[in-house]
Amino acid sequence: MVTRIRTAFVPHDLKAPLKGAATGPLAGLTVAIKDMYDIAGERTGGGNPDWLAAQQPAAKNAAVVQKLLDAGATIIGKTICDEFFYSVAGVNAHYGTPVNPRAPDRLPGGSSSGSASAAASDACDFAIGSDTGGSIRVPSSFCGLYGIRTTHGRVNLAGAMHMADSFDVAGWLANGPGVFRRVGPVLLGGDSTAAEILKLIVLDDAFAQADPEVTTLLNEALAAMSAELPKPSHQRIAPDNLDVWREAFRIIQAREIWSIYGDFVTSVKPEFGPGVSDRFAFAATVTADAAAQARVIQERARDRIRSIAQPGTLLVLPTCPSIAPLVDAPNEVHESLRTRVMRMTCIAGLSGLPQISLPIGTIGGCPIGPSFVGWAGGDEALLDLAVKLSRYCGIES
Numbered sequence: 001m002v003t004r005i006r007t008a009f010v011p012h013d014l015k016a017p018l019k020g021a022a023t024g025p026l027a028g029l030t031v032a033i034k035d036m037y038d039i040a041g042e043r044t045g046g047g048n049p050d051w052l053a054a055q056q057p058a059a060k061n062a063a064v065v066q067k068l069l070d071a072g073a074t075i076i077g078k079t080i081c082d083e084f085f086y087s088v089a090g091v092n093a094h095y096g097t098p099v100n101p102r103a104p105d106r107l108p109g110g111s112s113s114g115s116a117s118a119a120a121s122d123a124c125d126f127a128i129g130s131d132t133g134g135s136i137r138v139p140s141s142f143c144g145l146y147g148i149r150t151t152h153g154r155v156n157l158a159g160a161m162h163m164a165d166s167f168d169v170a171g172w173l174a175n176g177p178g179v180f181r182r183v184g185p186v187l188l189g190g191d192s193t194a195a196e197i198l199k200l201i202v203l204d205d206a207f208a209q210a211d212p213e214v215t216t217l218l219n220e221a222l223a224a225m226s227a228e229l230p231k232p233s234h235q236r237i238a239p240d241n242l243d244v245w246r247e248a249f250r251i252i253q254a255r256e257i258w259s260i261y262g263d264f265v266t267s268v269k270p271e272f273g274p275g276v277s278d279r280f281a282f283a284a285t286v287t288a289d290a291a292a293q294a295r296v297i298q299e300r301a302r303d304r305i306r307s308i309a310q311p312g313t314l315l316v317l318p319t320c321p322s323i324a325p326l327v328d329a330p331n332e333v334h335e336s337l338r339t340r341v342m343r344m345t346c347i348a349g350l351s352g353l354p355q356i357s358l359p360i361g362t363i364g365g366c367p368i369g370p371s372f373v374g375w376a377g378g379d380e381a382l383l384d385l386a387v388k389l390s391r392y393c394g395i396e397s
Contacts, residue, residue: 008098010080017030026186032077032127033128034079047081064128067187077124088338098117103142103323103366106323129173132167132253133342136148136357147174148357150170193311201315209318210321214322242347314385356386360393
C-alpha cells in the first residue's frame, strides 16, 4: 500500500484535459474536480480503490461538471479526497496525502485535500470540492485559500457521490478573490437573498475552542478590517455547549453515510485507512432512534442559528482551531483535530448556512483563516465580502 505520494491527482486521472466552451464567464480558466463528481466516460472513486473497482464509467457529467464546461472552464484532472469524505485531515492511505504547498511538512486538510493542493500549487485557477463537516473550510484554512461552503441545496449535486444528504453541499477553492467570485453565478441556483451587511456577531464559544495564537491573529485581522465591517457584538451561539451540537451532527452523519454505503462495506469489506475504518465501524452501530433524537437537536440548533443569522447579519469565527498538524503526526492527533474542528464546522452544517474562509494570514509560516457565516441564500454577499476584504490578507504572526 502506498502511504504517501506528493500529488493532488488520482492515479486514474483524465488522460487529457476536458476543454470547456469557447466562450462563457469562465472561459480561459482551469479547474480541478474532486473525485466524487461524475465525468462522462470516467469512473468515480470517492477516495477508495475498492469502490472505484466496483464502478462503471459514468454515462454523463455531474451537474456541476456540465455547468463548468458550459461556462468555458477547462477541467485538468480529478483530485484525491479522503475515503468516502469521512475525514478532515486530508490523508489517503491508498493514494497518498496531497502536499500542502503553503506548509509542505503539514497536512492539507480534507476531505477536499487534492482540490486544495491543486489550487494552492497553481496547478489550476480554482478547484471544486464538497463540504459536509468542513471538507472545503478546513483545507481552505490549512492551505491559505479562499473557500466557500454554499447554502444547503443551492448547488445541484446530481451526479455526485453523497455522504450525508442532510449536510452535503458543493463548494470551491481559489487562490484569488476575483476568480473565487466568478464561479458563484455559474454554480449557484435556487433562491438568492440579497441584503446589506449591517450586523457582525463574534461567536465567543467558537473562539474559545481555538489556540491562543489563532485567536490573537484573528482579532488583529478583525481590527484591521473594522472600516469594512459593522461594529461587532459578541454572543455564544450554542445555548448549552458546542459538543451537544457536534455529537448530534456526528450521529446524523454516521447514520446517513451508513445508509448509502453500508451494504457495500458489509459485502465487499473494503480496505480502509486508519480513522476511516473506526468511523465506519461506529456508523454501523447508530440506530434509527439515536438518529431521530439527534435530529431533534439539529432542528433546535437550526432554528436558533437561523434566528440569529438573519439577512444582513454575519457570524464570525475561526475556520479551524489551529494551524495544520504535521504530516507525520500520529492518528490520535488527527482524531483530536477532528473533534475540535467539528465543534466549529457543525454550526453551518446543522443550520445549512453558507460560510467562507479567507486566507487572512500565517502563524509561523502556516496559513490560518477566519470564517464568516452568512444567512440562507446569502452566498453572493459572502463572495462579494471576500473580494472586499482581500486587501487585508497577509498578516503574519
